[in-house]
Amino acid sequence: MGSLSIDQQHVLVTGGAGFIGTHTVVQLLNEGFHVSIIDNLDNSVEEAVNRVRGLVGPQLSKKLDFHLGDLRNKEDLEKLFSETTFDAVIHFAGLKAVGESVANPRRYFDNNLVGTINLYEVMAKYNCKKMVFSSSATVYGQPEKIPCVEDFKLSAMNPYGRTKLFLEEIARDIQNAEPDWRIILLRYFNPVGAHESGQIGEDPKGIPNNLMPYIQQVAVGRRLELNVYGHDYPTSDGTAVRDYIHVMDLADGHIAAVRKLFTSDTIGCTAYNLGTGRGTSVLQMVTAFEKASGKKIPIKLCPRRPGDATEVYASTEKAEKELGWKAKYGVEEMCRDQWKWASTNPMGYESKP
Numbered sequence: 001m002g003s004l005s006i007d008q009q010h011v012l013v014t015g016g017a018g019f020i021g022t023h024t025v026v027q028l029l030n031e032g033f034h035v036s037i038i039d040n041l042d043n044s045v046e047e048a049v050n051r052v053r054g055l056v057g058p059q060l061s062k063k064l065d066f067h068l069g070d071l072r073n074k075e076d077l078e079k080l081f082s083e084t085t086f087d088a089v090i091h092f093a094g095l096k097a098v099g100e101s102v103a104n105p106r107r108y109f110d111n112n113l114v115g116t117i118n119l120y121e122v123m124a125k126y127n128c129k130k131m132v133f134s135s136s137a138t139v140y141g142q143p144e145k146i147p148c149v150e151d152f153k154l155s156a157m158n159p160y161g162r163t164k165l166f167l168e169e170i171a172r173d174i175q176n177a178e179p180d181w182r183i184i185l186l187r188y189f190n191p192v193g194a195h196e197s198g199q200i201g202e203d204p205k206g207i208p209n210n211l212m213p214y215i216q217q218v219a220v221g222r223r224l225e226l227n228v229y230g231h232d233y234p235t236s237d238g239t240a241v242r243d244y245i246h247v248m249d250l251a252d253g254h255i256a257a258v259r260k261l262f263t264s265d266t267i268g269c270t271a272y273n274l275g276t277g278r279g280t281s282v283l284q285m286v287t288a289f290e291k292a293s294g295k296k297i298p299i300k301l302c303p304r305r306p307g308d309a310t311e312v313y314a315s316t317e318k319a320e321k322e323l324g325w326k327a328k329y330g331v332e333e334m335c336r337d338q339w340k341w342a343s344t345n346p347m348g349y350e351s352k353p
Helices: 019-030 046-061 074-083 098-103 105-125 159-177 211-219 247-263 282-293 317-323 331-344
Strands: 010-014 034-039 064-068 088-091 130-136 182-188 190-192 226-229 244-246 269-274 299-302
Touching: 010 019, 019 034, 019 046, 019 247, 034 074, 046 064, 074 105, 088 105, 088 247, 098 105, 098 159, 105 159, 130 159, 130 247, 159 182, 159 269, 182 247, 190 211, 190 247, 211 226, 211 282, 211 331, 226 282, 244 247, 244 331, 247 269, 247 317, 269 317, 282 331
Parallel strands: 010 034, 010 088, 034 064, 088 130, 130 182, 182 269, 190 244, 226 299
Antiparallel strands: none
16 A cells, blocks of 8 residues: 555545644645545635645645535535545544534534544445544543543543544444554644634634634624633633644644554554643633733633533643654744734634624
8 A cells, every 4th residue: 555655645634624624734735645625614614725725835736626515415425536536534524513512413413423424435435444533532521530541431521522422433333344444533632723824724603612713803803702611610720721732733643643544554443632731721821812912801701611621631642652743832822823813814714804
């Protein structure tokens, strides 16, 4: 298998127009891969893909194709796989809002489970059996101890987390039954920041569900104040602690995973944490962002949200040892790059307010 050089390898990126997708596509193209994106633009816009082309330049852009399509629609996948030979798939596509999943679990099962099962079917049919899957630290539930290590007992606290947990189990079952599959499960902690150019970043539709895009919208005047959920946690300042990771570090983690898929035949189905190994509280993050942006972020203290864990951060040894990957950026760079994206694009990808 190792005969293809990288500039001939073709990677399909599902959900490639999204936040983590776009940043990973930039790095894949910079590394010389051919990339095809399939995205239904449910929570993203095609302008993001145009920005990616602008960032990598006209030469590398020739190696990027965009397809509007939905994994729940098997014909879309059939068409794609019948026209192009893919060497590996990076699977980002899915819904990711915890609160929405509690209110509307069926929508989450349909998108995240059905879409992924279709993808496996078509990959198997066309003999493309290498996948990097977007999993999540939510599979650790409310961890009994921290840092979270990959072999911890897994549990989920909400339907979104359950879809990630089920999909990990499905991946293990498929690889078990068909040993020629190579699957890497990447458990992301809390991706933040943006490409240093400020050209691409996170631009959720509707009210953001994650801390940083929310802070950013307050900073540019799109929202009045930041709701801080839970200020009575047993932490240093009473707010929840998370492991925030720069999206460019995350993107590089995917490059390391794809390389591993192409070079190691003993992967089976393996999970890796992608985090920094350090926890930062909500209020610490707010302070760091205020410093980076020079803006005051008014906050409103609210009750805890059901299903939110107190403190979660990653053990990063396994990814360091086996993928040769380690996060480079700290909270300061995360906030700096997030602010550059926000201040250059106050309305996200929409050019005018």
